[in-house]
Amino acid sequence: MLALVGFGVWYFALRGPTDDPGRWQGEWQMNVLTIGPDGQRAQLARPGVTIRVTGSEWQYRFGDKDAKRYTAVLRPDANPKEVDLTQLDRDGKPTAFVLRGIYELDRNRARVATAPGTEPRPTEFENTDAGTVWLLNRIE
Secondary structure (H helix, E strand, O other), X not given: OHHHHHHHHHHHHHOOOOOXXXXXXXXXXXXXXXXXXXXXXXXXXXXXXXXXXXXXXXEEEEOOEEEEEEXXXXXXXXXXXXXXXEXXXXXOOEEEEEEEEEEEEOOOEEEEEEOOOOOOOOOOOOOOOOXXXXXXEEOO
């Protein structure tokens, strides 16, 4: 009986959300992997840069200051999974600036590859043309 209760607590309370929008919720520490047109890669540590995900809004923070905000549209059924991040203005209204990308997400780590400007959406993480890959770790 005790094992059954323990399993029930884990399954319903500790396991966490199983859908991608729910799994994104919380704060993420951000590092960036840049890929130049020549294929050169450079990982840039971004100390103090975090992303706070609340609902469909992604709030970038530099230290304790809020910065850019985006609204995210996730397509977890796509292969690879897709995300569109539309930048919001100061009043919370969508702007014309949209980052099109793909993502991978597990419990405490995520990768997001985005295309610069009007370039096509990336289709993979490893051989992405000039673009950016965010390496995210959940802040517990």
